[in-house]
Amino acid sequence: MLKSTIAPMLSTLYPQKLFPIKLASFCSALPRSPPTVRQNASTNIPTLETPSYILPPASAYVHLPFCRKRCHYCDFPILALGSSSTETADDDPRISNYINLLIREMEATQTNFNQHPPLETVFFGGGTPSLVPPRLVAKVLDTLRSKFGLRLDAEISMEMDPGTFDAKKLKELMGLGVNRVSLGVQAFQEELLKACGRAHGIDEVHEAIEIINSCGVGNWSLDLISSLPHQTQEMWEESLKLTVEANPNHVSVYDLQVEKDTKFGSLYIPGEFPLPNDTQSAKFYRMASKKLSEANYGHYEVSSYSKNGFECKHNYTYWINKPFYAFGLGSASYINGTRYSRPKKLKDYTDYVKNLEGGLVDLSQEGDDVDEWEMAMDIVMLSLRTSKGLNLKSFGDDFGSEVVVELCKVYEPYMRSGHVLFLDDERREIKEDEFSSLVLDDEKLENEIGFIRLSDPDGFLLSNELISLAFGVIDP
Ligand SMILES: C[S@@+](CC[C@H](N)C(=O)[O-])C[C@H]1O[C@@H](n2cnc3c(N)ncnc32)[C@H](O)[C@@H]1O
16 A cells, blocks of 8 residues: 555656655666556547647756765665765865756757746755755756746755755855755654764754754745654654654654665665554654644645645645656756656766767657657656646546546546545535436536545545556546
8 A cells, every 4th residue: 555655756657666656866877667657649639739848947956966975775876985084075075076067958959949937946865965065056057047037036945854954054055046945854853864874963954954944944844754673653743743843844753665676675674673564654654744744733644744835846746647747867857748858877867968968969869759649647646646736628628528427437437435535616525415416417517626635644545556556547
């Protein structure tokens, strides 16, 4: 049930790995799993009319891969600098050389749009972007501004690790326009931080929270990981309590993914001690949902919670299938209906940038074209992870009413079991009796049901299975 967690934004859209995702950054784009979609588009496949994915991107993901060391669970494309690096990072040539490469990539990117509205969101993900000196972050922002434009009110997020910044550095970053911080805490227990191989201890966590609050960052998020080895319910409850006390506007809760080729991958088997089993992991999930909801955090996506109005705008781009640029090692862009993943090794990425400058990379030719049915699955998968759910009217306009009716029918038993909610256009819940009369007439069903969403937490907990069911309807 629970163990198939991380997916979309990191590794593009992975039907086999759905539930709580490392969503903060759309980095480390692994190649898509082999498409299980209809490859031979037949004539009755509807054509998308004004799809948002062909608009110029209004978002950019920027991958800053440096870390002091690699955490034991992490399989992101990172470059470990060594643990004494916080002091020396300021003039580390590895960082400045990478930033030069990144800027060259941005400058060599062909936009091919007649008009380019300025960017609305920028997300610096990592790695540990807070290791990068502000003067180099300034260069990246200047390049984005001159190449694509950057709105004055753009959401500019940065992932930061405890122990890698002080108030002076944070204020400098804020002065450059960084207005949203995503703090990687993961756990509030020294022994768990150690077991994860984090480069910081609990004192730095408290210090980082203090710095963020005292600098007046108006919009910040705190990341936690559940189902860590030897993590107990008491520890998890304590982490949630201290999270609420830290008073971020946003919380991301990821269920541990044991990735192959990581230290955890060599030490642990999912579901076996010292990792929790599925039932225990589900308890962690329910507890997070309960405690954070009680503290006024809306559960707006499977692994994301926020105070009203503090949903992450950048991540919404991914969830509503809008296009976005991506720059840097291992990052994945989505432009004109094509996903393109950059190399994960520095040498290969360096060659990639040179080829881009030499006109030898044509993103539109070499990327992974997303056909209509893949797109339908992406839309279902991403939107069902959000509390808004799937908008059946626009889905029907794009992919046909038959598929909408079939989706409603396939989810009927799950509506009755409380895992799926049917809502009308005004988001009023359609109860069982009303549904029973609608289901007799396909046209009524199509007209009356505006949205399908998964319930919180039961439906979200079953999201893998429920989304797979929808895939079966789209690609029988
Ligand atoms: C790109 S990482 C953030 C990097 C940042 N340097 C840090 O570690 O705090 C974004 C988030 O993904 C989550 N994450 C990374 N690997 C994970 C894994 N294997 N399982 C669950 N969550 C993971 C962590 O919560 C992390 O904060």
